[in-house]
Amino acid sequence: MPGSDDQQTPSVPPAFVRTRPPGDEHERDVCTRCGYVAYQNPKVVAGSVASSPDGLILLCRRAIEPAAGLWTLPAGYMEMGETVEEAARREAREEAGAELELERVLAVYSVPHIGQVQVMFRARLSNPEDIVPGPESLALQLVKWEDVPWPELAFPSVVWALRAWHEVRGRSDFAPFANPPEGL
Amino acid sequence: MPGSDDQQTPSVPPAFVRTRPPGDEHERDVCTRCGYVAYQNPKVVAGSVASSPDGLILLCRRAIEPAAGLWTLPAGYMEMGETVEEAARREAREEAGAELELERVLAVYSVPHIGQVQVMFRARLSNPEDIVPGPESLALQLVKWEDVPWPELAFPSVVWALRAWHEVRGRSDFAPFANPPEGL
Numbered sequence: 001m002p003g004s005d006d007q008q009t010p011s012v013p014p015a016f017v018r019t020r021p022p023g024d025e026h027e028r029d030v031c032t033r034c035g036y037v038a039y040q041n042p043k044v045v046a047g048s049v050a051s052s053p054d055g056l057i058l059l060c061r062r063a064i065e066p067a068a069g070l071w072t073l074p075a076g077y078m079e080m081g082e083t084v085e086e087a088a089r090r091e092a093r094e095e096a097g098a099e100l101e102l103e104r105v106l107a108v109y110s111v112p113h114i115g116q117v118q119v120m121f122r123a124r125l126s127n128p129e130d131i132v133p134g135p136e137s138l139a140l141q142l143v144k145w146e147d148v149p150w151p152e153l154a155f156p157s158v159v160w161a162l163r164a165w166h167e168v169r170g171r172s173d174f175a176p177f178a179n180p181p182e183g184l
Numbered sequence: 185m186p187g188s189d190d191q192q193t194p195s196v197p198p199a200f201v202r203t204r205p206p207g208d209e210h211e212r213d214v215c216t217r218c219g220y221v222a223y224q225n226p227k228v229v230a231g232s233v234a235s236s237p238d239g240l241i242l243l244c245r246r247a248i249e250p251a252a253g254l255w256t257l258p259a260g261y262m263e264m265g266e267t268v269e270e271a272a273r274r275e276a277r278e279e280a281g282a283e284l285e286l287e288r289v290l291a292v293y294s295v296p297h298i299g300q301v302q303v304m305f306r307a308r309l310s311n312p313e314d315i316v317p318g319p320e321s322l323a324l325q326l327v328k329w330e331d332v333p334w335p336e337l338a339f340p341s342v343v344w345a346l347r348a349w350h351e352v353r354g355r356s357d358f359a360p361f362a363n364p365p366e367g368l
Contacts, residue, residue, distance in 0.1 A: 014220035026263065033218045036198035041227045042262050044301050078226050079210065083294035084301050085362065104359035105292055108303060110267035117228050117268050117303070119292060173357030175288035178269065 014038075040115065046087035047075020048121040049165040050100050052128040056142035057162070059149075060095050063138045067154035071141075073161060074098060075118065084119050096140050097132040098125055107164050107177035109157045120161045156183055198222075226294075229302040230271035231259020233349040234284050236312040240326035241346070243333075244279050247322045251338035255325075257345060258282060259302065268303050280324050281316040282309055291348050291361035293341045304345045340367055 014036070016029040021037055029038040050058045050073075059071045074095045078087040085102055092098040100123040109118040125131075125142075133140050143149070145166055153159050164177040198220070200213040205221055213222040234242045234257075243255045258279045262271040269286055276282040284307040293302040309315075309326075317324050327333070329350055337343050348361040 014215070014218045031198070031215075031218060031220060034198040034215060034220075036215060036218075036220060036222070038220070038222070040264050041225065042264060043225045044228060078301070080224050080226060080299045081296050083296055083363065083368070084292060085294070105289065105362075108268060108289055108292070110269070112265050112267055115264045117262070117301075119301070119303075172359060175356060176360055178289075179267070184267070 042110075042112075042115040042117050044078040044084065044087070045075050045116050045118040046078050046084045046091060046121075047073050047118060047161075048088050048092060048100055048102065048123040049073055049106060049161050050092060050098060050123040050125045051165075052125045052142055056128070056144060057148065057165070058092075058096060058098060058125055058131065059141050059143055060133070060137040061139040061141075062136065062154055063133075064136050069138065070154035071149055071152050072154040072158050073120070074100075075120070076136075085121070088119070088121050088123070092123070093134075095134045095137050097127075097130060097134065099127045099130075100124065101126055104172065105176045106168075107161055109160060109177075109179050109183070111157065118157055120157075120164075122165060224299065226296075226299040226301050228262040228268065228271070229259050229300050230262050230268045230275060230305075231257050231302060231345075232272050232276060232284055232286065232305040232307040233257055233290060233345050234276060234282060234307040234309040235349075236309045236326055240312070240328060241332065241349070242276075242280060242282060242309055242315065243325050243327055244317070244321040245323040245325075246338055247317075247320050253322065254338035255333055255336050256338040256342050257304070259304070260320075269305070272303070272305050272307070276307070277318075279318045279321050281311075281314060281318065283311045283314075284308065285310055288356065289360045290352075291345055293344060293361075293363050293367070295341065302341055304341075304348075306349060 014031045018027050019030050020027045062068050074092040076091040089100050092100045102121045102123045106122040107120045168174045198215040202211050204211045246252050258276040260275040276284045286305045286307045290306040291304040352358045
């Protein structure tokens with residue numbers, strides 16, 4: 001919410017009700033003060049399983065909620081004006097100072113209850129010597145598959161993506177993974 | 185915008201200014217009347233290149249703008265609460281009465297200037313005898329590759345998806361297509 005440093009943005013908060021705008025098939029959040037229809041659409045998360053030339057996987061320890069303190073893959077919400085590939089590279093740069101070469105789409109996951117579509121790439125980490133935690137990361141690690149901290153992974157889709165990555169290691173002739181049966 | 189049939193939604197329109205909310209890295213549209221921050225995120229379009237058992241491709245003639253009167257693939261905006269697969273199947277049902285069996289992700293396209301990510305599936309049309317135009321379609325056709333109406337296709341990404349579909353016809357061992365060089 002904007003602060004008092006901006007003359008043009010008052011402090012009266014919006015007051016949304018759930019109602020179906022005329023001509024719409026779905027109920028939307030409509031502001032009772034100004035009539036604004038706040039369309040909610042699923043958001044795109046772009047991320048990657050990035051490995052170093054010697055096969056170590058980049059993991060980031062989250063500095064922010066949800067799941068602060070747990071390990072995740074570099075990933076985050078796509079912004080307007082960028083491609084999904086640019087978003088995946090930007091997130092790795094912001095969270096880990098990592099430069100990625102995206103190889104291909106590894107998986108497309110849906111998380112309907114929070115309105116997310118996650119496009120996960122398989123990527124090569126170009127600068128394993130130079131990675132450094134960004135503001136949203138407490139720490140980074142480059143781990144061997146055998147050393148993945150499974151009990152400390154942040155989200156189910158992190159588990160899915162790592163498992164998918166391992167299953168098709170060394171192959172390029174696979175269809176992108178979707179949610180596993182237990183994730184639907 | 186809600187009409188006068190809803191007591192709870194007044195007629196004063198929102199008045200947005202472009203400004204950077206505190207703590208945000210990006211400028212957003214903020215309503216000067218109520219302070220609401222209208223986050224804009226890229227939207228997900230889910231669609232498919234669906235073919236009948238004898239290899240005919242389903243095309244829909246658009247009844248609505250943009251590109252009304254031109255031919256497109258069954259596709260549309262994903263809604264909250266559904267998976268990208270459910271969205272692709274729903275759009276085919278709504279636009280063409282078509283029941284699809286999704287086979288795999290064919291392509292993931294980004295259209296940054298309009299904030300879209302398009303997840304396009306390769307699909308099998310289960311009920312080619314029963315298709316019927318929905319409210320957003322003027323007409324449908326099942327076409328042979330040789331008869332695709334190239335000059336009358338609605339959007340560049342329809343051309344890309346059809347070209348991609350043809351390139352990997354009969355194969356499943358391919359990575360999803362991204363924007364072609366001319367589409368970046």
